[in-house]
Amino acid sequence: MMSDSTNINFPTDVNTGTSAMTWQKWGGFYSFLMVVAFIFASVIYLVGDLRTAIGPIAYALADFLYGPVWAASLITAVLALRERIGERAPRRMSVALLAAVLAAATMVLVACIRAANRQYHLIHPELQLETSTPVLVVWTTIVAGVTAAGWHFLGWALVMIGSAGWVSGRLPRPLCVLYLAGAAASLFVYVFPNLEGAAAILAVIWGVWQGILLWKGAPGET
Numbered sequence: 001m002m003s004d005s006t007n008i009n010f011p012t013d014v015n016t017g018t019s020a021m022t023w024q025k026w027g028g029f030y031s032f033l034m035v036v037a038f039i040f041a042s043v044i045y046l047v048g049d050l051r052t053a054i055g056p057i058a059y060a061l062a063d064f065l066y067g068p069v070w071a072a073s074l075i076t077a078v079l080a081l082r083e084r085i086g087e088r089a090p091r092r093m094s095v096a097l098l099a100a101v102l103a104a105a106t107m108v109l110v111a112c113i114r115a116a117n118r119q120y121h122l123i124h125p126e127l128q129l130e131t132s133t134p135v136l137v138v139w140t141t142i143v144a145g146v147t148a149a150g151w152h153f154l155g156w157a158l159v160m161i162g163s164a165g166w167v168s169g170r171l172p173r174p175l176c177v178l179y180l181a182g183a184a185a186s187l188f189v190y191v192f193p194n195l196e197g198a199a200a201i202l203a204v205i206w207g208v209w210q211g212i213l214l215w216k217g218a219p220g221e222t
Helices: 012-047 055-088 090-123 133-168 173-187 195-215
Strands: none
Touching (some): 012 055, 055 133, 090 133
């Protein structure tokens, strides 16, 4: 006679598959969020005016989007890609995740530097730091240098993701080529600053494509 304590949970595989599908959709969502955060922050930095009434709030929003939001979105998207590729290329995706964490941390640092510098300007208007050439040169150099480091780490993450997707067959080959093209631009922003524009455009393209792919859900051979 079968004991009442013998309970077999048959839908374990179904639950696992559902969880994986949900994680893929979260990865797609955060891929889109990463693109939106980057675009909105860049627009605010370009056209914002700190002297207006909403200027400080707008720049604070840009720092939040460019730093914490973009960083968290990148890491979540890479985790979803790692889940999608699975055991086909575990070492490459582990390195990609590490590089993504470094890129995310660096971009958060950039946002913190921007915010701290801006707050100091607002607190001490009598110093007229915005008209001081040495201050502007030092500030611009620091921000540009740390930003270039973030792009460099992102480039290594893209190299690993692109190669892992290629050898595993879990990502479309054109997307893998796009990752590698983005990596080529991102890796050398610190040497050729003009590459930042190309790296940014490619980041928007592969970010949107990546979001669509992950939103569709479970992986298959491509």
